[in-house]
Amino acid sequence: MKLSVALNAEQREFDVPANTTLLSLLREEAGCFSVKHGCETGDCGACAVIVDGRIVNACILLAAQVDEREVITVEGIPWVMASMSGAAQHNELPEASDVEGGAGHNSSDSNAASKSSFQNPEAFSREEHPSTYELLHPLQQAFVDAHAIQCGYCTPGMILSSLALFAEKGLIELPSIKRKTRVTPVRRKPGIKKLPPSEQEVREALAGNLCRCTGYLKPVEAVLRAAEELVSEG
Amino acid sequence: MLLNLRKYYRPRSIEAAVRLLSANPERCVVLAGGTHLLASSRRDVEEVVDISSLKLKMLKRENGAVHIGATTTLQSILENPRLVKFAGGILVGACRRNSVSRMVRNQRTVGGEICANWKRSDLAAVLLALSARVKLMTLSLEEKEMSISDFWSMPAFRNGRKGSGQVPPGLLLEIVVSAPTSSCAAFEHIEQIESQPSLVSAAAVLAFDGNRQCTEARVALGSFADMPCRLPQLESYLQGKVLTPEVIESAGSTGWDEIRPLTDAQASGSYRQAIAPVLIRRLLRRCSKEA
Structure with a gap:
């Protein structure tokens, strides 16, 4: 059956059997290998993805269920970053040469391109924004800094669960190429400071992501650290 | 994974969905959130009717x-601020208890819990204690409203749907829950670890008069027998009584002759028989504090 899915800033068309799960679609058809194959029963959270702003398990969702819907995986994080706070954010992008393995292109061109893609998210691609693809989201960086990764199998799911929590708390806004549905952030009166999630909220958000090596203390620490950073950045 | 699934439908109207279900009732099933169906690996399912476009996602008082x-x-029930204190918070409590995973709770629907997981669901026990009513569209396109216990008494549920060739009763549209005024409610459960389903869950809704005498009692158990059940002997015992420690103590040992406890991989019948009175006493103690 034919499906049209907005996947990480790109409208993609697929033709798959009716019994294809979203997990199989993402890994085998779309090449999103950050989405991991775990329990296939919705217990481990290794296959977590964001569908229309909500974190879900891709293994217990048919691919057909996301037809005409929007999916974000870890491969879409550069797009989330580029649209996080518009031009102000992009002015702070480091020089490409400052980034290990950077593409070495002119940074001012990169900033200009990022601004234009923020206004036109459909145009966002790795070719146009190589430097953004070399950067880590503050959340990803916090996982590295807090040593919250060992084998890394559960990490993409934890990153996306945390991103969905940040979106819910209003710390970030998840981009959309459809602009029809998006997660509703906590309503906050103008002028009131953003608050990071509490440790309990982080623990609840990560409760569906099982880790068999690092444990949970370091990932929770990483998420809290990233939240503090996002709050301090405003 | 549903190995034999051949067709996926996402109808835009309730009538179209029911027609699809009635065209092949033995091999066609309803797909709501999919958390139970996709994890079940059922071989008998050849067609699914995705009801996500039927505008059945709503909450109103x-x-x-x-x-x-x-x-x-x-x-979405958990996140609704107007439901936090409804019926003593037992509805929200049962939804939270259903799964520790937000991912699962984002997908799992109330209808799916009632139709696919009703035997082991805490939410089912809570809805039974709250005397919930269900509205459904039958396969002959008649809209019916009935109590949730009558719904589970229908042949498709009584004999087990899975692979049995049973015809589904229709399409569940809505659940209506009301809490009696001046009542208090409590929900208790026991499990091996927090992320596991409850071994036994219990819910009670009790109404009291000005003298703290019980005027109405509804007590339900989930995961105890082969289906969620009320305890009529216990309920009639509580009528007109003040919940003193003595009444609570003897209530815990009332009404167990009428139900045969379930034995499965999670717990033996004798364990369930031993633990259920403990949960009942806890429920009544909590209600007596609020009365």
Whole structure:
């Protein structure tokens, strides 16, 4: 059956059997290998993805269920970053040469391109924004800094669960190429400071992501650290 | 994975969905959130009818009753600030208890919990204690309203749907829940670890008069027998009584002759028989404090 899915800033068309799960679609058809194959029963959270702003398990969702819907995986994080706070954010992008393995292109061109893609998210691609693809989201960086990764199998799911929590708390806004549905952030009166999630909220958000090596203390620490950073950045 | 699934439908109207279900009732099933169906690996399912476009995702309060659409997710009930204190918080408590995973709660629907996981669901026990009513569209396109216990008494549930060739009763549209005024409610459960389903869950809704005498009692158990059950002997015992420690103690040992406890991989019948009175006493103690 034919499906049209907005996947990480790109409208993609697929033709798959009716019994294809979203997990199989993402890994085998779309090449999103950050989405991991775990329990296939919705217990481990290794296959977590964001569908229309909500974190879900891709293994217990048919691919057909996301037809005409929007999916974000870890491969879409550069797009989330580029649209996080518009031009102000992009002015702070480091020089490409400052980034290990950077593409070495002119940074001012990169900033200009990022601004234009923020206004036109459909145009966002790795070719146009190589430097953004070399950067880590503050959340990803916090996982590295807090040593919250060992084998890394559960990490993409934890990153996306945390991103969905940040979106819910209003710390970030998840981009959309459809602009029809998006997660509703906590309503906050103008002028009131953003608050990071509490440790309990982080623990609840990560409760569906099982880790068999690092444990949970370091990932929770990483998420809290990233939240503090996002709050301090405003 | 549904190995034999051949066709996926996402109809835009309830009538179209029911026609699809009635065209092949033995091999065609309803797909709501999919958390139970996709994890079940059923071989008998050849067609699914995805009901996500039927606009059954809704939550509203009317005349003190809560109307919950069949495709309302458990997470959206949790997030609704108007439901936090409804019926002593037992509805929200049962939704939270359903799964520790937000991912699962974002997908899992109330309708799916009632139709696919009703035997082991804490939410089913809570809805039974709250005397919930369900609205469904039958396969002959008649809209019916009935109590949730009558719904589970239908042949498709009584004999087990899975692979049995049973015809589904129709399409569940809505659940209506009301809490009696001046009542208190409590929900208790026991499990091996927090992320596991409950071994036994119990819910009670008790109404009291000005003298703290019980005027109405509804007590339900989940995961205890082969289906969620009320305890009529216990309920009639509690009528007109003040919940003193002595009454609570003897209530815990009342009414167990009428139900045969379930034995499965999670717990033996004798364990369930031993633990259920403990949960009942805890429920009554909590209600007596609020009375």
